[in-house]
Amino acid sequence: MIRAVMIWAAVLFWTVVGLTAAAQAQNSFGQAPQPQQQNQQKQGYQAPQQNNSRQGYPQQGQQGFGQPNAMEPQQQGGRGPLDQLAAMERRDFGVPPTARLHAGPMHGPTPASIPGGQLITTKGLVELLRGRQMPVLVLDVLGGQDMIPGAQFAVPAHQAGSFNDQVQQQFGQFLQGATGGNKEYPLVLYCLSPQCWMSYNAALRAINLGYTNVLWYRGGIESWRQSGQPTQPVPQPGYQ
Structure with missing residues (x-):
C-alpha cells in the first residue's frame, strides 16, 4: 500500500513538473527547443548575419514595410483564394x-489597423x-500547438x-539580440485570428x-492554416 502511494505521488510530481515546463517553453522569449534538444537548456534566438550597410532595408519615407499596403502583392487577373481571405482578414x-x-x-x-x-x-x-x-523575424505570440515554420516565441x-x-x-x-540592434528589421507578429489581441499588444510594444x-x-495562425500553408508542431521538452 505504501509503495503504491509513493509511486502515485512520484507520477503526480513529474506530471506537474512537465506541465509547468511546457508552459514555460511557450512563455519565454526565444526559440522553442527542438526534439533533439530534449533535456537540454532551451536555446535563444540566433540572429542571422547582419549586413553592416543595412542595404535592402527600406528607409523611412520610401515605399517599403512602413508604407500602407506595401506588402500586398499586386493583384493579377481575378480574385483568388488569398484575395478572398485577405478581405476577411481586413x-x-x-x-x-x-x-x-x-x-x-x-x-x-480587434481594430482593422494599428498606429x-x-x-x-x-x-x-x-x-x-x-x-x-x-531577413524577417516572425514572432509567435500565441504559444499554441503549432506555429509558422521558423517563428520564434514572444508570448509574454x-x-x-x-x-x-x-x-x-x-x-x-530579446529584440535587440534578435535584430542586432537594427530598428529597421522587419518584424511579423501573430496570434490566433482577427479576434485576438495578443499580437496587437506585442506589436504595440x-x-x-x-x-x-x-x-x-x-x-x-487560423488564416495561415486556412490558406493551406505549412505549419510545424511546437516541440516540448521531454522529462524522465
Whole structure:
C-alpha cells in the first residue's frame, strides 16, 4: 500500500513538473527547443548575419514595410483564394485603433489597423517569406500547438501593463539580440485570428521600442492554416 502511494505521488510530481515546463517553453522569449534538444537548456534566438550597410532595408519615407499596403502583392487577373481571405482578414469590426495596450479579454474583435505599424495579410506574408530578399523575424505570440515554420516565441509580449514595465524591458532585450540592434528589421507578429489581441499588444510594444517595420499579421495562425500553408508542431521538452 505504501509503495503504491509513493509511486502515485512520484507520477503526480513529474506530471506537474512537465506541465509547468511546457508552459514555460511557450512563455519565454526565444526559440522553442527542438526534439533533439530534449533535456537540454532551451536555446535563444540566433540572429542571422547582419549586413553592416543595412542595404535592402527600406528607409523611412520610401515605399517599403512602413508604407500602407506595401506588402500586398499586386493583384493579377481575378480574385483568388488569398484575395478572398485577405478581405476577411481586413474586416472592420468597428473597433477604433488604439496606441494603448489592451487590458481587457485577449479574445475579441480587434481594430482593422494599428498606429505606427502595418497590417499584413496572409497573401502579403506568403510573398514576403517566399521572396526572402531580406531577413524577417516572425514572432509567435500565441504559444499554441503549432506555429509558422521558423517563428520564434514572444508570448509574454502580449501582456497588458505599461511601456515601462519588466515585460517591455525583457522584450526589448530579446529584440535587440534578435535584430542586432537594427530598428529597421522587419518584424511579423501573430496570434490566433482577427479576434485576438495578443499580437496587437506585442506589436504595440515593438513599435514603442522604436521598430519601424512592424507588421501585424491580424489573420493569425487560423488564416495561415486556412490558406493551406505549412505549419510545424511546437516541440516540448521531454522529462524522465
